[in-house]
Amino acid sequence: xxxxxxxxxxxxxxxxxxxxxxxxxxxxxxxxxxxxxxxxxxxxxxxxxxxxxxxxxxxxxxxxxxxxxxxxxxxxxxxxxxxxxxxxxxxxxxxxxxxxxxxxxxxxxxxxxxxxxxxxxxxxxxxxxxxxxxxxxxxxxxxxxxxxxxxxxxxxxxxxxxxxxxxxxxxxxxxxxxxxxxxxxxxxxxxxxxxxxxxxxxxxxxxxxxxxxxxxxxxxxxxxxxxxxxxxxxxxxxxxxxxxxxxxxxxxxxxxxxxxxxxxxxxxxxxxxxxxxxxxxxxxxxxxxxxxxxxxxxxxxxxxxxxxxxxxxxxxxxxxxxxxxxxxxxxxxxxxxxxxxxxxxxxxxxxxxxxxxx
Amino acid sequence: xxxxxxxxxxxxxxxxxxxxxxxxxxxxxxxxxxxxxxxxxxxxxxxxxxxxxxxxxxxxxxxxxxxxxxxxxxxxxxxxxxxxxxxxxxxxxxxxxxxxxxxxxxxxxxxxxxxxxxxxxxxxxxxxxxxxxxxxxxxxxxxxxxxxxxxxxxxxxxxxxxxxxxxxxxxxxxxxxxxxxxxxxxxxxxxxxxxxxxxxxxxxxxxxxxxxxxxxxxxxxxxxxxxxxxxxxxxxxxxxxxxxxxxxxxxxxxxxxxxxxxxxxxxx
Ligand SMILES: Cc1cc2nc3c(=O)[nH]c(=O)nc-3n(C[C@H](O)[C@H](O)[C@H](O)COP(=O)(O)OP(=O)(O)OC[C@H]3O[C@@H](n4cnc5c(N)ncnc54)[C@H](O)[C@@H]3O)c2cc1C
Ligand SMILES: Cc1cc2nc3c(=O)[nH]c(=O)nc-3n(C[C@H](O)[C@H](O)[C@H](O)COP(=O)(O)OP(=O)(O)OC[C@H]3O[C@@H](n4cnc5c(N)ncnc54)[C@H](O)[C@@H]3O)c2cc1C
Numbered sequence: 001x002x003x004x005x006x007x008x009x010x011x012x013x014x015x016x017x018x019x020x021x022x023x024x025x026x027x028x029x030x031x032x033x034x035x036x037x038x039x040x041x042x043x044x045x046x047x048x049x050x051x052x053x054x055x056x057x058x059x060x061x062x063x064x065x066x067x068x069x070x071x072x073x074x075x076x077x078x079x080x081x082x083x084x085x086x087x088x089x090x091x092x093x094x095x096x097x098x099x100x101x102x103x104x105x106x107x108x109x110x111x112x113x114x115x116x117x118x119x120x121x122x123x124x125x126x127x128x129x130x131x132x133x134x135x136x137x138x139x140x141x142x143x144x145x146x147x148x149x150x151x152x153x154x155x156x157x158x159x160x161x162x163x164x165x166x167x168x169x170x171x172x173x174x175x176x177x178x179x180x181x182x183x184x185x186x187x188x189x190x191x192x193x194x195x196x197x198x199x200x201x202x203x204x205x206x207x208x209x210x211x212x213x214x215x216x217x218x219x220x221x222x223x224x225x226x227x228x229x230x231x232x233x234x235x236x237x238x239x240x241x242x243x244x245x246x247x248x249x250x251x252x253x254x255x256x257x258x259x260x261x262x263x264x265x266x267x268x269x270x271x272x273x274x275x276x277x278x279x280x281x282x283x284x285x286x287x288x289x290x291x292x293x294x295x296x297x298x299x300x301x302x303x304x305x306x307x308x309x310x311x312x313x314x315x316x317x318x319x320x321x322x323x324x325x326x327x328x329x330x331x332x333x334x335x336x337x338x339x340x341x342x343x344x345x346x347x348x349x350x351x352x353x354x355x356x357x358x
Numbered sequence: 359x360x361x362x363x364x365x366x367x368x369x370x371x372x373x374x375x376x377x378x379x380x381x382x383x384x385x386x387x388x389x390x391x392x393x394x395x396x397x398x399x400x401x402x403x404x405x406x407x408x409x410x411x412x413x414x415x416x417x418x419x420x421x422x423x424x425x426x427x428x429x430x431x432x433x434x435x436x437x438x439x440x441x442x443x444x445x446x447x448x449x450x451x452x453x454x455x456x457x458x459x460x461x462x463x464x465x466x467x468x469x470x471x472x473x474x475x476x477x478x479x480x481x482x483x484x485x486x487x488x489x490x491x492x493x494x495x496x497x498x499x500x501x502x503x504x505x506x507x508x509x510x511x512x513x514x515x516x517x518x519x520x521x522x523x524x525x526x527x528x529x530x531x532x533x534x535x536x537x538x539x540x541x542x543x544x545x546x547x548x549x550x551x552x553x554x555x556x557x558x559x560x561x562x563x564x565x566x567x568x569x570x571x572x573x574x575x576x577x578x579x580x581x582x583x584x585x586x587x588x589x590x591x592x593x594x595x596x597x598x599x600x601x602x603x604x605x606x607x608x609x610x611x612x613x614x615x616x617x618x619x620x621x622x623x624x625x626x
Contacts, residue, residue: 094507123495123507124495125492127499129492129499130461130499130500135590136461138489152593157487158379158488159382162596163596163597163598164593167591167593222504228530233529287489325607335607344611
């Protein structure tokens with residue numbers, strides 16, 4: 001073959017790859033039967049994209065004992081569910097998940113694959129994209145398709161100063177990890193859920209749920225989970241009111257907890273407070289945490305680094321309490337109090353408790 | 359399984375030069391992102407990676423080699439790595455690498471890690487410029503190696519030829535052991551980087567020259583890297599307008615009650 005032939009052949013396969021691909025896939029991240037909220041968010045968003053494209057929305061479940069997860073995905077809008085059910089997938093490990101997912105992608109040629117941008121999603125997505133030579137866009141916050149059916153995945157970069165649009169013109173699938181809390185999950189259809197759950201052997205009977213071949217054997221794995229210690233997961237993404245703590249609280253959450261009680265608010269945190277071990281990571285707001293949209297966000301001893309602000313930009317009213325008048329958080333707040341939080345916060349709590357209207 | 363290495367482990371640490379994120383500014387005249395004028399610095403999360411890599415050497419012996427893929431000016435971050443205590447450093451550089459997305463970037467780094475006979479590759483959680491976090495899993499995937507991401511501490515197990523790590527996972531933690539060779543991406547802020555020693559610093563700045571590794575040195579076909587081998591393209595970049603806020607500084611705490619009450623009304 002001449003070089004030109006070579007190039008034409010290569011181009012030919014690329015066109016085929018793009019044309020052959022169809023369907024929107026959403027990964028249903030679950031751990032021991034507990035589905036991550038971002039998976040349902042993606043199912044809602046994936047439904048919209050699939051309808052725009054006139055393609056099917058396919059949900060993917062990998063794990064053990066997935067009946068309930070699969071039926072709930074149907075009630076939440078999936079056209080079909082692919083289920084890879086095997087003990088090798090519980091608990092999660094990058095190598096078995098990556099191998100399984102990759103085999104499914106390479107055999108079935110989805111056009112779009114959406115994965116929650118959790119630590120788990122971002123851990124294994126590359127193990128699918130690299131061998132499949134798929135485009136993988138990281139940490140996406142906006143999704144659309146253009147008139148040619150190409151995915152436009154928008155993502156913050158340079159610490160949140162820029163929103164970049166990433167496209168993948170010549171390779172399929174178009175994969176993306178999507179930030180948690182950005183999209184809203186629609187509720188499942190209660191009638192459909194009830195009907196689906198009514199039959200005991202729904203998986204076996206339901207032709208919209210397809211068990212798939214398992215492509216990995218335990219002896220071929222190269223990692224081993226020694227201990228997994230997961231407590232209840234807080235979800236701050238739906239909270240109406242949040243009191244967020246930062247480095248300024250110096251490990252003393254007392255005043256913040258009392259204020260949160262007076263406001264009927266949940267607790268959130270900056271990464272600094274999480275890294276110091278003062279509060280659990282599920283409450284972290286920002287680039288590598290959650291995107292929140294409460295009506296009220298009270299930032300206590302938080303400097304206002306761009307990576308934090310990115311996660312609280314959708315909040316209604318922002319109040320900041322910080323003893324440094326030059327702290328950037330004041331630029332991102334509606335109301336600010338310059339002062340020591342250990343003095344200001346108890347005052348505010350006392351006022352709130354005496355104030356019936358709030 | 360390869361036999362346990364009596365000479366200690368060969369640790370490779372990936373570092374990247376990025377525009378200083380504190381200095382990346384929106385140009386007030388053009389409204390565009392000005393990153394050309396921001397000084398180039400070592401990616402902050404890579405300090406954690408360097409510390410983790412050096413701590414593995416402290417525990418089991420062996421060597422730590424820093425690698426960066428970038429233009430010759432990226433040598434500066436290798437000098438910093440050597441000043442901190444890395445034994446050696448290599449610049450992965452070739453015009454063929456220009457315009458690479460994470461697929462070819464992780465391919466070139468994977469080939470460099472193989473070339474250096476790495477037992478462990480340590481990386482940062484993500485960069486402060488394009489922050490995909492995809493390069494470490496990409497290196498592992500290209501080589502078919504194990505990977506551990508969001509790692510908060512590392513425990514080498516030389517007798518088993520494995521490395522155990524504590525990983526941060528949603529709602530908690532897990533302890534995972536992986537076979538060597540393994541790629542480790544450490545969580546930002548979890549490893550306190552040691553200061554550079556004065557003598558090491560003088561050596562790094564005056565006498566140290568990194569090895570250069572080109573595509574040919576790494577047996578990489580130029581068609582497998584660079585823009586053409588990159589499945590993703592940056593289609594456009596928009597600067598993000600800051601959200602409008604009232605920016606009122608209040609003297610009296612009691613003045614907060616009204617705006618707080620208003621949020622309750624909005625909610626009904
Ligand atoms: C790749 C990457 C991703 C990141 N992702 C995130 C993220 O998702 N979320 C996030 O939050 N950060 C993130 N960060 C970290 C971010 O850059 C900041 O380091 C972090 O947000 C700082 O937290 P802080 O403001 O709470 O703490 P500090 O920087 O320690 O600030 C403490 C603030 O409290 C004030 N203070 C101190 N004492 C008092 C007092 N007694 N009363 C009142 N005020 C007081 C100080 O003036 C200061 O402003 C990320 C960084 C990187 C590099
Ligand atoms: C605005 C913008 C958005 C982009 N979005 C995407 C995208 O969504 N998907 C995509 O595939 N590509 C994307 N790219 C391309 C991508 O930035 C480059 O491939 C980049 O060289 C590597 O990605 P990263 O900086 O995100 O590394 P990360 O994966 O975030 O880096 C993690 C760690 O890997 C190591 N590492 C990373 N790069 C190097 C290096 N050059 N040398 C040595 N060690 C290294 C470091 O230890 C680092 O801490 C984007 C580029 C831009 C400008």
